[in-house]
Structures are given as C-alpha cells and as structure tokens.
Amino acid sequence: MTTTELVLNVLIAVLGGAIRVGTPFLMVSLGECVTEKAGRINLGLEGVLVFSAMSGFGGAYLSGSAWVGVLVGGLSGAALALLHGLVCSLPRVNDIATGIALMLLGSGLAFYLGKPLIQPQAPQIPALALGDWSSSAQVRSALQVNALFPIGVALAALLSWGFRATRFGLVLRMAGDSSDAARSLGYSVNGIRIAATVAGGFIAGLGGASLSLHYPGSWNEGLSSGQGLIAVALVIFARWNPWRCLGAALLFGGAGALGPALQSVGISSGYHLFNAVPYVLTLAILVWTCSPTRTVKGAPAELGVSR
Amino acid sequence: MTPTPGGASRHPLKGAPPTARQSRFHGGRWVGNPRSAESLESVALPLLAMGGALLLFGAFVWVGGKSPVDAWTLLFKGAFGDWFSWQNSLQRAAPLMLTALCVAIPARAGLVVIGGEGALVLGGLAGATLPYVVTPPANAFGSALLLAAAGVAGAGWIALVGLLRQRRGVNETISSLLLAYIAIALFKHLVEGPLRDPASLNKPSTRPIADGLLIGGIGGSDIHWGLAFGIAACIASGLWLFQTPSGFATRVVGGNARAALLVGLPGTRLIVVACALGGACAGLAGGIEVLAVHTSANAALIAGLGYSGILVSFVARHNPWAAMPVAVLFGGFGAAGSLLQRRMDLPDASVLVLQGFAFLLILASEALRGRLFVAQAKPGAAPSVAPVAAQAVS
Numbered sequence: 001m002t003t004t005e006l007v008l009n010v011l012i013a014v015l016g017g018a019i020r021v022g023t024p025f026l027m028v029s030l031g032e033c034v035t036e037k038a039g040r041i042n043l044g045l046e047g048v049l050v051f052s053a054m055s056g057f058g059g060a061y062l063s064g065s066a067w068v069g070v071l072v073g074g075l076s077g078a079a080l081a082l083l084h085g086l087v088c089s090l091p092r093v094n095d096i097a098t099g100i101a102l103m104l105l106g107s108g109l110a111f112y113l114g115k116p117l118i119q120p121q122a123p124q125i126p127a128l129a130l131g132d133w134s135s136s137a138q139v140r141s142a143l144q145v146n147a148l149f150p151i152g153v154a155l156a157a158l159l160s161w162g163f164r165a166t167r168f169g170l171v172l173r174m175a176g177d178s179s180d181a182a183r184s185l186g187y188s189v190n191g192i193r194i195a196a197t198v199a200g201g202f203i204a205g206l207g208g209a210s211l212s213l214h215y216p217g218s219w220n221e222g223l224s225s226g227q228g229l230i231a232v233a234l235v236i237f238a239r240w241n242p243w244r245c246l247g248a249a250l251l252f253g254g255a256g257a258l259g260p261a262l263q264s265v266g267i268s269s270g271y272h273l274f275n276a277v278p279y280v281l282t283l284a285i286l287v288w289t290c291s292p293t294r295t296v297k298g299a300p301a302e303l304g305v306s307r
Numbered sequence: 308m309t310p311t312p313g314g315a316s317r318h319p320l321k322g323a324p325p326t327a328r329q330s331r332f333h334g335g336r337w338v339g340n341p342r343s344a345e346s347l348e349s350v351a352l353p354l355l356a357m358g359g360a361l362l363l364f365g366a367f368v369w370v371g372g373k374s375p376v377d378a379w380t381l382l383f384k385g386a387f388g389d390w391f392s393w394q395n396s397l398q399r400a401a402p403l404m405l406t407a408l409c410v411a412i413p414a415r416a417g418l419v420v421i422g423g424e425g426a427l428v429l430g431g432l433a434g435a436t437l438p439y440v441v442t443p444p445a446n447a448f449g450s451a452l453l454l455a456a457a458g459v460a461g462a463g464w465i466a467l468v469g470l471l472r473q474r475r476g477v478n479e480t481i482s483s484l485l486l487a488y489i490a491i492a493l494f495k496h497l498v499e500g501p502l503r504d505p506a507s508l509n510k511p512s513t514r515p516i517a518d519g520l521l522i523g524g525i526g527g528s529d530i531h532w533g534l535a536f537g538i539a540a541c542i543a544s545g546l547w548l549f550q551t552p553s554g555f556a557t558r559v560v561g562g563n564a565r566a567a568l569l570v571g572l573p574g575t576r577l578i579v580v581a582c583a584l585g586g587a588c589a590g591l592a593g594g595i596e597v598l599a600v601h602t603s604a605n606a607a608l609i610a611g612l613g614y615s616g617i618l619v620s621f622v623a624r625h626n627p628w629a630a631m632p633v634a635v636l637f638g639g640f641g642a643a644g645s646l647l648q649r650r651m652d653l654p655d656a657s658v659l660v661l662q663g664f665a666f667l668l669i670l671a672s673e674a675l676r677g678r679l680f681v682a683q684a685k686p687g688a689a690p691s692v693a694p695v696a697a698q699a700v701s
Contacts, residue, residue: 273492
C-alpha cells in the first residue's frame with residue numbers, strides 16, 4: 001500500500017467514524033442543550049449515557065427488537081434525569097454537584113444491573129447503506145450510517161426551530177435567561193427545568209442506546225469513558241445552538257475515530273495517545289472559547305458553567 | 308464540627324458576656340443555641356443521609372431477590388467485623404483521605420475539582436519512575452524523595468486546572484475531569500511503551516521499586532504507613548484552613564470572590580495554591596499506593612480512588628478533619644465489597660451503587676439544613692451563615 005492510499009484510507013475511516021462515533025456525541029449534546037437552555041447543567045449525562053446504554057442493550061436483548069431497546073434506553077435516561085431534576089429543585093442543592101453524584105450512581109447502577117448482559121448478543125440498530133454507489137469497499141463500510149444519526153439530525157432541526165418559534169421554546173429559554181421573568185409570568189421555573197432535564201435525559205438516552213446497539217455494539221463496563229462529559233463541554237463550544245451541536249459532534253466523532261482508524265492500517269504505537277485526542281481537543285476548545293472576563297456568547301444567563 | 312466564619316469558640320474562662328447565641332430560658336421556654344444546633348445538624352445530616360442510602364441500598368438488593376439484612380450485616384462485618392477487615396478498611400482509607408483533600412482544599416477556595424484520579428495516576432508514575440533518572444538511597448530518605456516526586460507531579464497537574472480557570476475562565480469541574488482522562492491515557496501510553504519494564508510480560512509495568520524503598524506495615528500489621536501520611540495531611544490541611552491567615556484568606560476567596568477582591572486578596576494565587584496543595588495530596592496518594600501496594604506503576608493503580616475521594620469530601624462537607632472518619636467508613640464499604648460478592652453473589656458494582664445513593668442523598672440533605680433543630684430557636688435567629696463549604700455545594 002502506498003502512502004497516498006494509506007492516508008486516503010485513514011481519511012475515509014475518520015470521515016465514516018465521524019458519523020459512527022459522533023452519533024452519541026450528537027444525542028448527548030442535544031440533550032444537554034435542552035437542559036442548559038432552561039438554566040440547569042446536567043453533568044450527570046455521563047451517567048445517563050452509561051445507564052441507558054446498559055438498559056437499551058437489555059431491552060433489545062429481552063425483546064428481540066433493537067427499536068424497543070432504543071425506546072427503553074431513552075426512557076431510562078429520562079428516568080435518571082428526572083432524579084437530577086427533582087433533587088436540583090430542592091433548595092440549596094447545586095446542579096453541578098448533583099451531576100457528579102448522578103455520574104457515579106448511573107455507572108454504579110449500570111454495572112450492577114448489566115452484569116448478566118456482558119456476554120450475550122442483542123439485535124442491532126440497522127445501518128443505512130449510503131455508500132452503495134461506490135465501488136470502493138472502504139467507502140461502503142464507512143457510509144454504513146447508524147439509523148439514529150438521521151433521527152439526531154432531525155432532532156437538531158426540530159430543536160432549532162422549537163427554541164426559536166414555539167411557545168414552549170420561548171418559555172424554556174426564558175427560564176434559562178431570567179427566572180424572575182418566567183416567575184412573574186406565572187410559570188413554575190422548577191417545573192420547566194425538570195421538564196427540560198427529563199427531555200434532555202431522554203435524548204441522551206438515545207445516544208446511550210446508539211453506543212450499545214450500533215457502535216461499538218455490545219455492552220461492557222468500559223463502553224463510555226467521558227463521552228457524556230465531552231458532550232457537555234461541546235455544548236459550550238456550540239454556543240447552545242443545535243445546528244452547531246451537529247457540527248461539533250461530527251468533529252469530535254472524527255477525532256474519536258482517529259485512533260481506531262490508524263490502528264486499522266497498522267499504526268498502533270501511541271494508540272492510547274490517539275484515543276485521548278477528543279479530550280485534548282475539548283480542552284483546547286474550552287481554552288479557546290472561554291474567557292475570564294465575559295460570559296460565552298449565547299450562554300443562557302442563569303447558567304453557572306459559563307461563568 | 309464545622310467551624311463557622313466569625314464563630315470561633317469562646318474560651319469559657321475569659322468571661323465572655325452571655326450573648327443571644329447561648330442556650331437559655333427565654334420567656335418561659337427553652338431557647339436552643341443556634342450555633343450548637345448548627346453543629347449538631349452538620350453531624351446529623353450526613354448521618355441521616357448515610358442511613359437513607361443504606362436503606363435505599365437494602366431496598367435495591369431486596370428488589371433483586373436478596374436479603375437486605377444479610378447485605379447490611381455483611382457490609383459491616385466486611386468493613387469493621389474483625390481485625391482482618393479493620394486492616395483492610397484502614398488500608399483503603401489511606402488513599403481516600405488524600406484524594407478527598409484534592410476535592411476539599413480547592414472546594415474551600417470555591418472550586419469543584421473532580422479530577423483527582425489524574426493527579427493520582429501521574430503521581431504514582433512519577434514516584435515509580437524517579438529511579439529511572441536518579442538512584443535514590445535505599446532507605447526512608449529515598450522513599451521520601453519518591454513521594455515528593457509524586458506530590459509535585461500531582462500538584463502541577465491540578466494547579467493547571469486552577470490556572471486555566473483563573474486565566475482563561477475554563478470551568479474547573481469539566482477541565483479537571485478531562486485532564487484526568489488525558490492523564491490516564493498518558494499513563495497507559497508511558498507504562499505500556501517507553502517506560503515499560505521489558506520483564507513485565509502479561510501486565511505492563513514500570514521497573515519494580517527496590518525493596519529498601521517500599522513502605523511497610525505499621526507494627527507488623529497490613530496497615531501501611533500511608534495511613535499516617537493521610538491522617539497527617541488531613542490534620543495539617545485542616546489547621547492551615549482554619550487556623551492560619553492564608554487559610555482564612557483562601558476560604559474568603561472561596562466564600563465570596565468579590566469581597567476577597569475588594570480587600571485586596573491575591574485571589575488567583577490563593578486559588579492556584581489551593582489547587583496545587585490538593586493535587587499534591589492526590590499525587591502523594593498515588594505514590595503511596597505504588598510504594599506500599601503495587602511496587603511498580605501499572606494499570607492496577609487506575610482503580611477509581613480519585614473518584615471515591617470526591618464522595619468522601621462531599622460527605623465530609625469539605626472539612627479535612629471530617630474527611631478522616633468518612634474515608635474510613637467508605638474504605639470499609641470498599642473492603643466489604645468483595646465479601647458481598649463472595650457470600651451473596653452480588654456484583655462487585657454494589658458498592659458503587661451504595662456510593663451513588665449516598666452521594667445523591669448527601670446533596671439532597673442540604674435542603675434540610677437549618678430546619679432540623681432550629682425549630683425551637685428564636686424566630687429570626689436561624690443560622691443564615693452557612694460554612695464556606697456550603698458555597699461550593701449549594
């Protein structure tokens with residue numbers, strides 16, 4: 001294999017991987033976007049991701065249908081997020097600390113309940129073969145697109161329109177930008193935020209199902225190592241805009257696919273370092289976008305994380 | 308007891324005038340002392356939350372068809388049932404005290420740092436690989452050198468978190484966890500690659516540490532001297548925070564950054580120093596684990612001790628002194644985990660579930676603060692001055 005072919009192969013694998021690896025990023029960042037627009041941070045989406053990956057896998061395994069698994073994943077993510085929403089509504093309870101607790105609880109519950117699920121195979125989410133026009137095997141395998149990805153793109157469009165043009169979106173943003181305004185119009189700020197957290201948990205749960213039911217496609221305890229957290233940081237980078245979340249998710253998906261892509265062409269030294277690229281990239285982007293003197297552009301005013 | 312700002316205990320012999328703060332009869336009924344009610348509360352709330360977590364855990368086990376009473380009994384037997392389990396618990400408590408400080412000290416300066424795991428693994432690596440560069444004398448002085456290297460590595464790593472937050476406004480919670488993942492990747496790369504001992508075949512490790520440098524047990528027991536380091540670090544950081552001007556300044560910065568700025572405190576420096584001290588503790592934990600348990604740096608070091616330290620610190624309400632008993636408690640639960648696994652066939656993650664419940668309930672219990680014992684206090688006398696730690700929690 002010549003160097004050009006090698007580079008081309010890695011490039012195709014990274015592009016295909018951007019969608020494959022990026023789908024969970026997309027889902028979690030959209031979920032976090034909804035939650036943060038309402039003025040709360042759910043750092044626990046990492047726990048939600050692991051827990052919904054486990055329950056989604058379990059649902060698909062027991063029912064024999066991948067889509068039932070996706071639904072179970074979403075619902076279990078919503079249930080865990082509901083816990084976050086309720087606890088954060090108590091007086092003097094901090095949402096970041098609760099998120100850390102949820103990270104621990106979500107992975108604990110997932111590892112505990114998921115013990116019997118490590119061995120079996122579950123039906124997978126079907127892949128859409130978008131690469132059939134090509135004669136190249138690499139292109140075809142890279143364009144085996146997760147069926148959840150178009151759903152995620154549609155969700156991004158729906159959210160973008162919903163935030164801008166619907167009454168619910170306006171109320172949600174009001175709770176995030178000025179809880180006083182929301183309260184004075186007679187809305188329950190806690191109610192809105194709980195609803196937003198639950199909705200965000202459901203969407204993130206779909207990302208969890210994508211992890212265990214499409215790529216990597218099985219349940220094990222090392223399934224997610226920080227993707228949920230990266231997605232939270234990614235929302236800052238995307239400036240709370242669903243469309244930008246899509247772009248950012250693809251970028252991070254590509255970065256995450258770099259390690260496996262290089263390994264597939266036989267470059268395995270520095271494997272761990274390549275796998276750390278998404279974390280480094282996230283940190284670099286945070287350093288680049290944040291500033292100590294002003295809040296990040298587009299940040300909901302009630303949010304603590306963008307301080 | 309959580310000291311409160313401006314509430315230094317008065318010496319009873321110095322003739323302090325009775326104030327409204329003391330318990331007394333007033334208008335024919337007993338008026339509780341709000342301050343003692345507050346400190347009673349700061350003990351009662353975590354106990355209540357822990358009790359609730361144990362109850363929830365019991366219910367969880369019961370739903371799975373196992374006896375909750377058996378689980379509770381084994382939990383305490385495995386943790387504190389006999390000398391053997393005590394040794395195991397205390398051995399596990401030592402690193403937890405140190406990683407808890409990596410959360411507690413920055414929290415006092417107003418930062419929620421949760422990346423102690425990264426400082427721990429890098430500290431362990433630095434300690435294990437210092438002999439690659441210089442040959443330390445094979446005695447206690449040599450061990451101290453290795454531990455110092457571990458502490459410096461951890462300090463640098465977490466100081467970076469403080470710097471990023473102060474200079475670039477990067478949220479410290481997210482950056483510290485990202486840095487932890489980066490540190491773990493770096494650790495794996497170096498241990499499996501450039502720094503690997505060629506003789507370690509199945510389990511990639513750094514070169515084993517010379518026998519003379521290892522940390523032994525206290526008085527022939529399994530409890531190694533790391534426990535002494537943990538206790539000393541907790542006591543010292545408590546003294547620093549509550550008894551020295553710079554510790555006080557750090558707590559002012561954590562309590563109200565704007566006020567600290569107005570009185571001219573060097574906020575950035577104090578925050579970075581607090582982060583470095585916390586990181587040094589976590590790095591030291593890594594060094595101790597290497598010198599006392601693993602004898603070389605390998606993947607066994609990545610055991611989540613940094614993450615358990617977060618829980619310990621929150622339960623102790625970021626009070627270094629309270630972190631000691633809490634670390635022993637959670638060290639004990641960790642020790643009991645394998646017993647639960649063997650006797651009741653529960654998954655090894657059952658301790659994680661218990662920790663998760665405990666964490667959530669500890670935070671939720673903040674909502675009860677000020678309502679538990681102050682009902683009998685004078686209206687308006689309810690304590691409104693929460694300890695500085697609460698600023699980081701609530």
